[in-house]
Amino acid sequence: xxxxxxxxxYAIVILVKLGEQDGVVTSxxxxxxxxVPEPTVAxxxxxxxxxxxVLSQRxxxxxxxLARSLADMSVAxxxxxxxxxxxxxxxxxxxxxxxxxSCGLCGxxxxxxxxxxxxxxxISLESMRPKEACSTVLTQINKLNATQTVREGA
Amino acid sequence: xxxxxxxxxYAIVILVKLGEQDGVVTSxxxxxxxxVPEPTVAxxxxxxxxxxxVLSQRxxxxxxxLARSLADMSVAxxxxxxxxxxxxxxxxxxxxxxxxxSCGLCGxxxxxxxxxxxxxxxISLESMRPKEACSTVLTQINKLNATQTVREGA
DNA sequence: CGAAACAGGACCATTCAGGTCTTTAATTAG
DNA sequence: CTAATTAAAGACCTGAATGGTCCTGTTTCG
Ligand code: SF4
Ligand code: SF4
Numbered sequence: 001x002x003x004x005x006x007x008x009x010y011a012i013v014i015l016v017k018l019g020e021q022d023g024v025v026t027s028x029x030x031x032x033x034x035x036v037p038e039p040t041v042a043x044x045x046x047x048x049x050x051x052x053x054v055l056s057q058r059x060x061x062x063x064x065x066l067a068r069s070l071a072d073m074s075v076a077x078x079x080x081x082x083x084x085x086x087x088x089x090x091x092x093x094x095x096x097x098x099x100x101x102s103c104g105l106c107g108x109x110x111x112x113x114x115x116x117x118x119x120x121x122x123i124s125l126e127s128m129r130p131k132e133a134c135s136t137v138l139t140q141i142n143k144l145n146a147t148q149t150v151r152e153g154a
Numbered sequence: 155x156x157x158x159x160x161x162x163x164y165a166i167v168i169l170v171k172l173g174e175q176d177g178v179v180t181s182x183x184x185x186x187x188x189x190v191p192e193p194t195v196a197x198x199x200x201x202x203x204x205x206x207x208v209l210s211q212r213x214x215x216x217x218x219x220l221a222r223s224l225a226d227m228s229v230a231x232x233x234x235x236x237x238x239x240x241x242x243x244x245x246x247x248x249x250x251x252x253x254x255x256s257c258g259l260c261g262x263x264x265x266x267x268x269x270x271x272x273x274x275x276x277i278s279l280e281s282m283r284p285k286e287a288c289s290t291v292l293t294q295i296n297k298l299n300a301t302q303t304v305r306e307g308a
Numbered sequence: 309c310g311a312a313a314c315a316g317g318a319c320c321a322t323t324c325a326g327g328t329c330t331t332t333a334a335t336t337a338g
Numbered sequence: 339c340t341a342a343t344t345a346a347a348g349a350c351c352t353g354a355a356t357g358g359t360c361c362t363g364t365t366t367c368g
Contacts, residue, residue: 001237004156006357009243013257026313034257039359046315059366060312075266083155089163103167103188104284112229112277116270123266130258159325180345193328200347213335214344237325 008082010036011044015053015078015125019070024063044082051081075128076120086120088113162236164190165198166229169207169279173224178217198236205235229282230274240274242267 017033018025027045031038045064049056053073054064079086091097091106092113171187172179181199185192199218203210207227208218233240245251245260246267 002156002158002162002233002240002242004242006244008156009263013259016259017257028313037358040357042314043358049315056314057366058314058364061367062313062365064314079156086156088156088158090160103171105167105170105282107284108282109163112274115273119269119273120266128259128262130261161325182345191327194326196346197327203346210346211335212333212344212346214337215335216345218346 004079005083007040007044007047008079010034010040011048011078011082012075012125012128014041014044015048015066015073016070016128018054018064019066019125019129024057024061024065026063029063047082048078053078053081069126070129071124071126073125074121075123075125076117078125079120086113086117088116158233159237161194161198162233164188164194165202165232165236166279166282168195168198169202169220169227169232170224170282172208172218173220173279173283178211178215178219180217183217201236202232207232207235223280224283225278225280227279228275229277229279230271232279233274240267240271242270 013034014030014036018030021033025033027042028038030036030045031041034041036044045054045056048054049064052067055067056062056064076086087093089097089106089109092110097103097106167188168184168190172184175187179187181196182192184190184199185195188195190198199208199210202208203218206221209221210216210218230240241247243251243260243263246264251257251260
């Protein structure tokens with residue numbers, strides 16, 4: 001139903017919460033903070049580490065810390081790391097549709113896909129933080145709505 | 155990976171192709187036109203009929219035809235009919251997250267969700283048609299990009 | 309040396325999308 | 339008026355992918 005993967009959602013939450021902590025934080029600690037099951041937190045952190053979002057410190061007194069500022073991480077990049085690149089349909093980027101039917105809509109989907117991706121690339125994790133939720137992000141939305149002809153459907 | 159349901163994709167394709175035909179069209183005929191398996195086409199058409207996108211004519215010489223113009227159907231409304239309302243995360247519209255963790259990000263997700271939904275509501279099926287793909291939709295995208303600060307991530 | 313914590317992978321369980329089948333109703337030909 | 343024809347409507351099943359868990363190995367600090 002055009003919903004985000006739960007793992008991707010968790011990744012965002014974990015990164016934001018990690019940004020609010022000082023020093024290195026262990027997986028169990030992050031699990032306690034976020035409420036996400038411990039093994040799942042570990043799994044997500046492994047992926048994030050592999051993609052360079054967090055830095056890991058092995059051994060006793062180890063843990064994770066952000067590799068860079070939250071402002072330098074876009075929502076789209078995190079989603080792409082966890083769930084793979086954003087692709088609404090099978091035919092984005094010139095890929096052939098698996099059913100082999102060449103309906104001429106491919107181009108349109110490509111454009112829509114790019115639009116959504118750009119939207120998510122324009123939103124940093126910094127602006128996802130609760131205190132800024134109702135200011136930074138909201139202003140972006142207002143600008144978006146202003147430029148669009150909202151059409152009534154159904 | 156933030157991908158559209160295949161059924162929803164088919165629904166869009168079927169509606170656009172149906173709009174290019176005259177009179178009533180049968181499921182097998184639409185299956186031949188679109189290349190989508192026949193039973194699947196029938197299933198999609200049932201849903202579309204139940205939601206008032208198409209009108210059905212039963213019996214011999216029956217079939218389907220559009221209930222209204224393609225210009226009066228938004229991409230978002232079709233997706234909502236087939237896959238349910240667009241909801242990136244579990245906590246949109248004030249619903250409680252199933253994990254019970256109240257991370258303060260809910261508000262931010264709500265805003266992002268609304269932004270994407272508005273984008274899809276602003277795109278009609280008429281502008282999905284191949285011949286207009288590289289004009290109508292593209293201009294909307296350009297305006298979108300202009301209003302956003304595209305931030306580099308990863 | 310031992311405990312603590314990450315790395316990496318394999319594994320299972322559940323969900324739901326995708327597809328198929330049967331039933332039911334309407335239309336038209338005879 | 340009846341019956342064969344045709345398509346819609348609904349129920350059902352299957353399979354792939356996601357989400358979640360666990361286990362083993364490696365590294366670091368006390
Ligand atoms: S080619 Fe048509 S049916 Fe296939 S994924 Fe693209 S839009 Fe959908
Ligand atoms: S409450 Fe937080 S973890 Fe739950 S769905 Fe919303 S953003 Fe995701």
